[in-house]
Amino acid sequence: MLQLKKLVKTYRTGDQALKMIDLEVPDGQVLALIGPSGAGKSTMIRCINRLVEPSSGEVWLDETELTRLGAGALRRARRKMGMIFQEYALVERLTVMENVLSGRLGYVGFWRSLARRYPQKDVDEAFRLLDRVGLLHMADKRADELSGGQRQRIGICRALIQDPKLLLVDEPTASLDPKTSRQIMRLICELCAERGLAAIINIHDVALAQMFVSRVVGLRFGEIVFDGGPTELSPDKLTEIYGEEDWEATIETVEDETEEAAPVAAVAP
Numbered sequence: 544m545l546q547l548k549k550l551v552k553t554y555r556t557g558d559q560a561l562k563m564i565d566l567e568v569p570d571g572q573v574l575a576l577i578g579p580s581g582a583g584k585s586t587m588i589r590c591i592n593r594l595v596e597p598s599s600g601e602v603w604l605d606e607t608e609l610t611r612l613g614a615g616a617l618r619r620a621r622r623k624m625g626m627i628f629q630e631y632a633l634v635e636r637l638t639v640m641e642n643v644l645s646g647r648l649g650y651v652g653f654w655r656s657l658a659r660r661y662p663q664k665d666v667d668e669a670f671r672l673l674d675r676v677g678l679l680h681m682a683d684k685r686a687d688e689l690s691g692g693q694r695q696r697i698g699i700c701r702a703l704i705q706d707p708k709l710l711l712v713d714e715p716t717a718s719l720d721p722k723t724s725r726q727i728m729r730l731i732c733e734l735c736a737e738r739g740l741a742a743i744i745n746i747h748d749v750a751l752a753q754m755f756v757s758r759v760v761g762l763r764f765g766e767i768v769f770d771g772g773p774t775e776l777s778p779d780k781l782t783e784i785y786g787e788e789d790w791e792a793t794i795e796t797v798e799d800e801t802e803e804a805a806p807v808a809a810v811a812p
């Protein structure tokens with residue numbers, strides 16, 4: 544279980560990005576975080592793994608208060624939190640396999656990883672994950688040879704090879720076309736279900752969030768103004784989150800495309 548207790552972030556500029564956020568995310572729950580630009584979504588995601596240092600309040604992952612940890616303990620705790628980024632954050636000149644294996648850096652140490660001496664079980668798991676996301680045949684390609692959707696699949700594998708409990712996902716589809724966006728969201732949600740992972744997905748596309756997650760949290764000016772199921776997101780609620788706009792068009796259901804899903808192969812949890 545992830546718990547945020549009275550979490551506050553005020554940047555040095557004086558921007559109050561998060562104001563007393565209280566939130567509980569049970570094990571295995573996938574939650575979409577929505578809200579207008581500047582609402583504090585990225586800040587919240589980054590305060591959880593302390594890429595951004597909270598100003599006050601507490602973050603708990605199970606029995607561990609992350610906000611109290613020193614550098615060494617934080618490094619170990621971060622293994623339990625996989626992160627997926629909008630811009631993929633791959634190392635372009637490395638191969639797909641090397642990028643996936645870099646997710647094990649927190650376990651094998653920097654020098655061993657530099658010498659590419661990953662344990663065989665890590666390499667085996669990397670192959671299994673690549674197979675699961677449909678990119679086994681790309682293992683030896685350089686990252687800069689891939690499309691955006693393929694890159695994000697590698698980013699997902701890199702996060703999963705950490706063996707996390709929780710995924711922190713920051714605008715995973717913002718650089719992708721609509722069809723690829725749906726494929727990537729579906730893949731993330733399927734993998735979370737298969738592995739019993741919780742996830743917080745910062746996402747701009749409300750319709751996409753509604754298609755795939757069971758809980759939506761709406762942020763506005765650093766405060767939670769909505770917390771409920773996707774079907775509860777009425778135009779009124781959306782106006783509360785985003786301000787005035789014509790929401791009828793936006794929340795129109797996108798047709799599902801099951802046949803586009805990545806091939807479902809068995810991956811041992």
Ligand SMILES: Nc1ncnc2c1ncn2[C@@H]1O[C@H](COP(=O)(O)OP(=O)(O)OP(=O)(O)O)[C@@H](O)[C@H]1O
Pocket residue numbers: 554555556558559560578579580581582583584585586587
């Ligand atoms: N490094 C920073 N220094 C100062 N202020 C910041 C910094 N990062 C974010 N902010 C401010 O904090 C507030 C929340 O920003 P944040 O990026 O978390 O919002 P967001 O909801 O993720 O927005 P977007 O959807 O545009 O990415 C904004 O007012 C922003 O200007």
